[in-house]
Amino acid sequence: MAQLPLQLPSLQNWSCHSCGGCCRQHLIEITPEERQRIESQHWTAAEGVPADRPQFVRLGLLPGSKRYRLGHQADGACVFLDGQGRCRIHAKFGEAAKPLACRIYPYAFHPAGKSITVSLRFSCPSVVANRGKSLESQKRDLKALEKLVVPEGAERMPPPEISPRQRLDWPETLHVVQQIDRLLAADGVPLMRRLLRTLQFVKLVGQAQFAKIRGPRLDDFLQIVSEAATAEVHDDLATISEPSRAGRMQFRLLVAQYVRKDTFAEQQSGWRNRWRLLWAALRFARGTGLVPPLQEPFVAVGFADLEPAFGPLPPEVDEIMTRYLRVKVQGLHFCGAAYYGVPLVEGFQSLALVVPAVLWIARWLAAGAGRRNLEVDDLARALAIADHHHGYSPAFGLANFRSRVRSLASLDDISKLIVWYAR
Ligand code: SF4
Structure with missing residues (x-):
């Protein structure tokens, strides 16, 4: 599929500063493939992932529901967040090994006819403080994310x-x-x-x-x-x-x-x-x-x-x-x-x-x-x-x-x- 050009906000900079806030505030829903991938990483208590908490939790009230989210530690943080505010999956296997929702945050991609606009969530303190690299300098990474989240036919959305x-x-x-x-x-x-x-x-x-x-x-x-x-x-x-x-x-x-x-x-x-x-x-x-x-x-x-x-x-x-x-x-x-x-x-x-x-x-x-x-x-x-x-x-x-x-x-x-x- 040919990608649509990205429109980036020129006045905004951002890089992750590992505050871990997003990994405490959000429920991360995962796809069956993401669940399988994380299971195959074989996380253990020896690596700091709590043994007494589930790594995946079923979503929805129906018993047959196939929707899952990541589990949380007792204080509400994701089970994969370490004490320094870093993601264990990212640290061990790289950024691409994380669930898509984690990779996208704090970006948001929106169809705009023949282009895609990019916005950011100001729930991230680094976005509020404008801390990090310009979005223009991260265009290649953003194009890679666009490929993952923008559906085919986005240019036809009204x-x-x-x-x-x-x-x-x-x-x-x-x-x-x-x-x-x-x-x-x-x-x-x-x-x-x-x-x-x-x-x-x-x-x-x-x-x-x-x-x-x-x-x-x-x-x-x-x-x-x-x-x-x-x-x-x-x-x-x-x-x-x-x-x-x-x-x-x-x-x-x-x-x-x-x-x-x-x-x-x-x-x-x-x-x-x-x-x-x-x-x-x-x-x-x-x-x-x-x-x-x-x-x-x-x-x-x-x-x-x-x-x-x-x-x-x-x-x-x-x-x-x-x-x-x-x-x-x-x-x-x-x-x-x-x-x-x-x-x-x-x-x-x-x-x-x-x-x-x-x-x-x-x-x-x-x-x-x-x-x-x-x-x-x-x-x-x-x-x-x-x-x-x-x-x-x-x-x-x-x-x-x-x-x-x-x-x-x-x-x-x-x-x-x-x-x-x-x-
Ligand atoms: S998987 Fe990693 S990035 Fe995603 S919420 Fe958990 S700790 Fe944060």
Whole structure:
């Protein structure tokens, strides 16, 4: 099969720094061939693989299920992870001997008509920190991975809808995406203003009927809408009003999804964990008293403690969040097949909401450490926590999560939340 050309995000670097975080956070489903291959490696307790834990665990409730995942150690880490955060399979047999899911992480490949876009998961701290080699310099390895994960006929996959029942062809859809990227990249404009302009642009695009705006007319339309969106966002963001009461409640419920921890260890705790999550959801809906700490870095602080201004954001936040948004947009990691089949407009609104969610989580981390200001490390950790779920947790594709995003958009609260938590 002829391979499609790769579109790489030019602003992102990455190399693995063996933190082992991904091998603790994820369930790794394996194919029968991968299981056979690992079995033939004959791992023993003498090599550090725990003898009292299964190396493979059957998935699914039906007794005949042929789906398996890798086993975990008592602390939730993969059975093949060593004490130094290294993969034993990789160390002994090389990178190609690992399951495909491990080889791909943190990359994501998405069909884009006659090419394939590459995005990255910011749940990896090295991605957040932009640490490692440029993706361009790793093109040969990425082409090898593309061969393994991109299915035949990927060029025939349809583009995402722009909004419900409004679909353009691939080149036109990519023009809309490029215009979003241009607005996010605008030189000399602070991040929050760029983001608000882009949200306004996307909102106007969502109101368009594209039947007569095709071909060359589309570029004129996109230009006019960009200029209108830019003019509509006031230079002084302090003039933007506070988020509505209903919007704040919807937002807290949305954040509650981002601060959950869905690792093997949590899933094993059964009903006790479900009751804990239900109780936590009620507390997030009410928004009074203490924020229930849903995973380890968090400590109980008051909901009210997270609402006052936390002072100016550290200067690095502009670069980190701009890179995050642009990598996701360029990589088509926010809509269509890569994001629960959601249309482009709703997908971008959902992506924009990651920004106030990250700021809220960062405030929680800072307040837990007794600070009233944000440090860049708070933001970096908050982004890794949020992006672990964004586009991957099945809950984000469910009707209630999606209607929360649409409701925040229709209340015009997304921009207000961004400005509120950035102050
Ligand atoms: S097989 Fe290796 S890379 Fe994959 S989760 Fe286990 S330790 Fe990590």
